[in-house]
Amino acid sequence: MAYIPVLILLGLGLVVGGAVLVLTHLIGTGIPNKKKNLPFECGVPGMGDARHRISVRFYLVAILFLLFDVEAIFFFPWAVVFKKYLAINSFILLEMFFFVAILLVGYFYVLRKRALDWD
Amino acid sequence: MNNYFLSLMILLPLAGALFQMGFSKKMETAGLARWAAIVTSLGASIVGVLLVFSMDRQTPDLQFVETFSWVGSYAIRYELGLDGLNALLVLLVAVIFPVLIAAEWNQRIGPRGMHGLFLILQASFFGAAVAQDLFLLFFFWGMSAIPFYFLVGIWGGEGRESAAFRSIVASAIGNCLLFSALILVYYSADPHSFSIHELSGGKFSGKTVSILGRDFLVSMAAFFLVSVGLAFRAPVWPLHGWFSNVAKEAPPTVFVSLAAVTVPMAIYIFVRLSYSLFPEMLPGAENIIVIVGTANLVMGGIYAVAQKGLRLLLAFLCLSGVGLGLIGVGSLHSAGVVGAIFHLLVFGLGLCGFGLFTGLIAARAGHSMFLRDQNQRSFGGLATVAPLIAVVAGIVIASLLGVPGFGGFIGNSLVIIGSYSVHPLMVIIAGLALLLSTYFLFTMYRCVFLGEPNPALENFSDLTLREKVYFFPLVAGLVFAGVYPKPFLDLVRPTVLTLLSTVK
Amino acid sequence: MRALVAFLPEIILGITLLFVVLAEITYHGERTRLTPLISLFGLAAAFLQILVVFYYGPTFVFEKVLAVDGLSLFFKLLFTVLGALAVISAVQAKEIARSMRTEYCALIVAACLAMCLAASSADLIVLFLSLLCVNIVFSVLAAYGKRSVLSIEAGIKYLMFSVVSVGFLLFGIALIFAATKELNIYEIHRVLLVQAIDPKGMLVIFSFFFLAIGFQMAAFPFYLWAPDVIEGAPTPVSSFIILGSRGVGFAVLLRFVLVLLSVPTETGEGIGPLRHYIGDFDWPQILAQLSGFSMLVGAFLALRQKGAKRMVGCLAVSQTGFFLMGPLVLDQQGVAALMYNLVIEVFTLTGIFFVLAVFYDEMRSDRLADFKGVLGKAVPECICLILFLLCLVGVPPLPGFIGKFALVGSAVQHGWTALAGLAIVSMGVSTAAVARLIYAMISDYRKPVDVRLEFGVRGRLFLFSLMMPLVLSGGFAENFFQWAGKHLGSILW
Secondary structure (H helix, E strand, O other), X not given: OOOHHHHHHHHHHHHHHHHHHHHHHHHOOOOOOOOOOOOOOOOOOOOOOOOOOOOOHHXXXXXXXXXXXXXXXXXXXXXXXXXXXXXXXXXXXHHHHXXXXXXXXXXXXXXXXXXXXXX | OOOOHHHHHHHHHHHHHHHHHOOOOOHHHHHHHHHHHHHHHHHXXXXXXXXXXOOOOOXXXXXXXXXXXXXXXXXXXXXEEEOHHHHHHHHHHHHHHHHHHHHOOOOOOOHHHHHHHHXXXXXXXXXXXXXXXXXXXXXXXXXXXHHHHHHHHHHOOOOHHHHHHHHHHHHHHHHHHHHHHHHHHHXXXXXXXXXXXXXXXXXXXXXXXXXXXXEEEHHHHHHHHXXXXXXXXXXXXXXXXXXXXXXXXXXXXXXXXXXXXXXXXXXXXXXXXXXXHOOOOHHHHHHHHHHHHHHHHHHHHHHHHOOOEHHHHXXXXXXXXXXXXXXXXXXXXXXXXXHHHHHHHHXXXXXXXHHHHHHHHHHHHOOOEOEXXXXXXXXXXXXXXXXXXXXXXXXXXXXXXXXXXXXXXXXXXXXXXXXXXXXXXXXXXXXXXXXXXXXXXXXXXXHHHOOOOOHHHOOOOOOOHHHHHHHHHHHHHHHHHHHOOHHHHHHHHHHHHHHHHHHO | OHHHHHHHHHHHHHHHHHHHHHHHHHOOHHHHHHHHHHHHHHHHHHHHHHHHHHOOOOEEEOOOOEEEOHHHHHHHHHHHHHHHHHHHHHHHOOOOOHHHHHHHHHHHHHHHHHHHHHHHEXXXXXXXXXXXXXXXXXXXXXXXXXXXXXXXXXXXXXXXXXXXXXXXXXXXXXXXXXXXXXXXXXXXXXXXXXXXXXXXXXXXXXXXXXXXXXXXHOOHHHOOHHHHHHHHXXXXXXXXXXXXXXXXXXXXXXXXXXXXXXXXXXXXXXXXXXXXXXXXXXXXXXXXXXXXXXXXXXXXXXXXXXXXXXXHHHHHHHHHHHHOHHHHHOOHHHHHHHHHHHHHHHHHHHHHHXXXXXXXXXXXXXXXXXXXXXXXXXXXXXXXXXXXXXXXXXXXXXXXXXXXXXXXXXXXXXXXXXXXXXXXXXXXXXXXXXXXXXXXXXXXXXXOOOOOOOOHHHHHHHHHHHHHHHXXXXXXXXXXXXXXXXXXXXXXX
């Protein structure tokens, strides 16, 4: 019962979207032109088709960003309980040092293998 | 009290085989390697022969027993022992293998490998003969199947690949069936045990095993599996295809080790297992055993009559021998069974002699077909050129035929005497088949040795000293067994009588 | 503190991994000889530490997330030995180029670490993570022969299969979590004892779990990757993958089946025979059918292969079918037999692939037709290969036969006679397949192949060190069974 608005929204979305499509098909003019069918590139003339290969460096940078971002995420729970455990023992700081050290070795590996170089 | 002579007998050839690997390929040490091989083989044989001759003739029990626990969780014991049944087989193996190594003295291709493989075969056959624990028996029996693959595959003739493959497939099937029987027996005994004497005496009567929901009697299932499994390896008539294939392709010495040793060993294992473990099945199965034996004898004879080459003649002769042995085993009469065991020894020696003689002829003349197409003789009159070979061949053939004065006569007559009272019809058929063997063996002898000397065979040399040395024990054994068989028969009889008493 | 001591083997492996990675980025060129030594040293230290941990007795570590008990310690020992053997055999082979050797060692140590974690995981999330890590490292390793099309195909195949199977594992974990609200295996066991899931639900969950674990083990419907990956990957890597993947699969299966699906009796010194299955879900029937099919399919496929590595891969599938009889029986004897077989297989398969690697280096091919007459060129090594192959198949004088007999025997004892019959048939068929391979080596002995097969002293020493455990394990099988039984008793509840 509480989800009726969702159903209404779904229905409206379908109706509006469908109506636009159908109406443009029925009412609009239908004279295709070669220039009208070109893909839109912000007004400048097109530079050819989109089939050239994309350099793998984008992928490498994205994956490495992902890994180190997840590392950063792991800082948050640690930070939340840091103050409480610091009162007992300073071991919690050492734990985080070990964690960062492991990932630092990984970072050095990435640097040395020149995975982040752009050329 | 454990004495370790039986283990020594088994381990010496194995050590010899390992030792062969230590020699390098250079020709200077090759001579040394083969002397090492024959010394180890002879050493083990001498131990075996001494043990057999020092056995006590009065008791049916196991002698020289060694037993200690090997894998306790599964009640596997390392148990060896000599008694009447396997004494003659130990003698057979002890005589044949040094003779084979001496026969292959001048092997050019991979001599250390061949001698090493023969030594491994000797060790495994000794082990299979004296093992008293089912697992150990299967261990050695399975071990004996492997060297044949290499012996045929490396040193064989043109079609050696398929012959070796067929032999390994047949051996694998036989071993698998035997293995299933073993496991069935182990798990049906209560407490679980592999030891033959613990399992003997009809422990399985009434026990059933359920496979996929249906119940089978343990004894019947296990007996069936054992028989068929052994029938694959000792070729029994319908399952002999691989055997004749190997006969065509293998070098004669290799085939001798197959025919003259594996076959008697398989029959011995059949006797040991069925008499000890399944005595209640035997009275029901004896007719089948005798019928199969007679069929083998007859079919072996029929196939042999059509042969023109010595190798296949040997193969089918072996088949007939299996038949006679089975007739003796199935008679369930003391003379019959004792005769069958004695026949195994004598027949093995005779086949060995025949096979080596085939090898001699093949080596000297390049082939072993004694008749060409249109019944033209390819040899002829060898008796004038090589009289010693003729004499030796004559003695061997006489023994195989059962001529009085040689061992074969004692074996054949004991089997016939024992079986006649029980299965007279089969014995009559067997007698007729023996007539067939007379025909083909005499024909072969006539074609090869008698008649006009063939001019192509002028430089057919007679036996060299080495060959005389290795034929001597065979011939002497056959003559001695024929003239004075009493010590051998006395060895066998007590055990056989004890076993037969459990059957009745 | 005790938790850290129990966890020390993994810590040691992690530190070794760090050092190896550091070594890779600091050493260039000829100093790469140190890296295998570092990794071997680390693996040996982990091995010794595992032996030490044995004496501490079973514990839970890190709030019951990891279970350090007899089962996991045995598998950890196995994995460290496996890693050491993989490093040594790669150093001798030419398929792993010198410049890539350090990275290879790092990958091996990483895989060992992940496998050890998977073997001792008692929490489903840790299980998922470590299995995924193992699979990713293996797919990288499988694609290690970068120039070879077969190798890249092997890597992609392994990656695809593993990702899909781990996805299904995750689905199964989600289902169990939804049903029981617990993630720890032991807590789930307690919940299920009180109120079991419906058998149909259990069937779905079991099939999802078994999809993942069956992929790891190369069991029947999920074995399709095994021949291709074994053939494509560089030869030292093949042995590591096939052994490591199957070891992890069995470790996880044993713990999963023991804890989640059954209620064993606890006798004084170990697990007794099973009492009943949780929720009356008859998983042994499914496992038995899969085991039987694996054995037969593997053996018959091996018969038809024309390449040596593929044939050994198919034989490994058949072996998996055999080993599945261990968890089927699940009493002390069955699991001890399974462990014995795994140990023998480590040495056997490593030896086989080592000799095949040397053949491949010289002859550039592992097709059977190219093996003609190899026996004449390198006699002792070929004899070793023949013995290893026969031991794999379970031919009598070799310890493989004792292992197979133990497994088949336990199956018969618990009433699975038809399965035991299938096992014996597949032993016969795989003997015939191995006979084909051996024949390819011994044929044309008189005209040997025109290549030089150099094994070198180090190679011979390595082969000898692999043969020794085989020979000894045959004689000392009894001791192994008793040791395994004693330590299996310390599986945690």
